Amino acid sequence: MSESLLRPRSTAVIQAARERGGAVVALESSVLAQGLLPPYNREAATRMLRAVDAAGATPVVTAVVRGVPAFGLDPADLERFLARDGVRKVSARDLGLCMADGADGATTVAATLALCALGGLEVFATGGIGGVHRDAPFDESADLGELARTPVIVVCAGAKSILDLPATLERLETLGVPVVGYGTDELPGFFSVTTGLRLTARLDSAAAIARAWRAHRAVGRTSAMLVVQPPPPAHAVPVDVVEQATHVALESARRDGVRGAGVTPFLLAEISRLTEGRSVQANLALLEQNARLAGEIAVALAGARA
Ligand code: PSU
Ligand code: MN
Numbered sequence: 574m575s576e577s578l579l580r581p582r583s584t585a586v587i588q589a590a591r592e593r594g595g596a597v598v599a600l601e602s603s604v605l606a607q608g609l610l611p612p613y614n615r616e617a618a619t620r621m622l623r624a625v626d627a628a629g630a631t632p633v634v635t636a637v638v639r640g641v642p643a644f645g646l647d648p649a650d651l652e653r654f655l656a657r658d659g660v661r662k663v664s665a666r667d668l669g670l671c672m673a674d675g676a677d678g679a680t681t682v683a684a685t686l687a688l689c690a691l692g693g694l695e696v697f698a699t700g701g702i703g704g705v706h707r708d709a710p711f712d713e714s715a716d717l718g719e720l721a722r723t724p725v726i727v728v729c730a731g732a733k734s735i736l737d738l739p740a741t742l743e744r745l746e747t748l749g750v751p752v753v754g755y756g757t758d759e760l761p762g763f764f765s766v767t768t769g770l771r772l773t774a775r776l777d778s779a780a781a782i783a784r785a786w787r788a789h790r791a792v793g794r795t796s797a798m799l800v801v802q803p804p805p806p807a808h809a810v811p812v813d814v815v816e817q818a819t820h821v822a823l824e825s826a827r828r829d830g831v832r833g834a835g836v837t838p839f840l841l842a843e844i845s846r847l848t849e850g851r852s853v854q855a856n857l858a859l860l861e862q863n864a865r866l867a868g869e870i871a872v873a874l875a876g877a878r879a
Contacts, residue, residue: 580641594872594876598630599685599696600625601680601697605618613857621864624868625864626868628865637680644688659677660679668687668688681715686723694725695724698728698860701763702731703716704740720745722795723797724789726782727798728864729863730859731760751774751799752774754772754774755866756777756802758771759771759772760772766803766809779872779873782798804855808858814848815848821843826840
């Protein structure tokens with residue numbers, strides 16, 4: 574890693590975490606600055622940070638802070654990101670541009686993976702990854718390409734339900750990204766528990782995931798490994814409710830001509846409105862649960878290294 578590229582505090586955060594046994598979990602910031610509206614984005618940050626910590630690992634939110642890649646946000650920086658005040662949505666391709674402009678950038682899954690590679694982080698928790706969009710198969714999230722080339726365990730609730738999930742699963746296979754169900758044999762539906770899409774791998778403990786990860790790396794694989802778990806059933810939204818809202822939201826996006834990086838935040842906000850906030854409660858619950866599992870996996874990996 575080129576240490577000089579990072580804020581001094583970031584280097585210190587990673588160093589301190591390594592000294593505590595190396596159990597570190599990266600968290601993205603686009604879900605905070607673009608994916609969820611206030612006050613829910615603050616709740617998401619608090620719940621995820623606590624969950625990683627409670628599992629015995631160190632959480633680090635990745636971002637570009639005033640042009641500098643950062644691992645861990647100072648309280649004042651976090652406030653700016655939560656206020657969504659001039660904070661860009663930064664994918665992997667935007668990192669250099671955001672840095673050169675000295676701007677604040679909230680990192681998507683793709684950009685967070687790029688920063689994980691830079692900082693040597695191996696475990697990352699998010700909500701749902703991007704993937705192949707419905708009715709627009711040429712609109713494929715840059716998350717997929719980065720997952721194909723970045724060796725990081727990504728804990729999520731599958732791909733966001735606004736996407737073409739069968740196509741996304743096929744692309745992950747083509748790209749050589751293993752998809753492992755944690756306590757499930759099927760791909761979760763992000764806001765909902767089931768999709769009916771069968772997975773080819775299932776592991777039921779953090780230790781088993783850590784073992785599979787070490788083997789994946791030992792055999793020279795440089796792709797990510799997706800670990801998927803459904804949202805907690807108490808907060809999940811029934812598939813038909815999500816689908817109905819998604820159809821309406823997609824129609825609005827088409828009508829308003831929403832394009833590019835704006836599509837995902839627009840659809841998530843519309844679905845939240847249409848489900849009267851149920852999707853947001855599911856999103857918060859699954860983010861927390863994913864952060865906890867990522868913390869457990871990071872602890873299992875660190876234990877094996879010690
Ligand atoms: N997970 C959530 N909410 C989000 C996201 C993930 O629960 O808003 C973000 C992630 O940062 C992901 C991005 O990388 O949505 C996908 O955006 P796009 O489809 O434009 O690549
Ligand atoms: Mn896109």
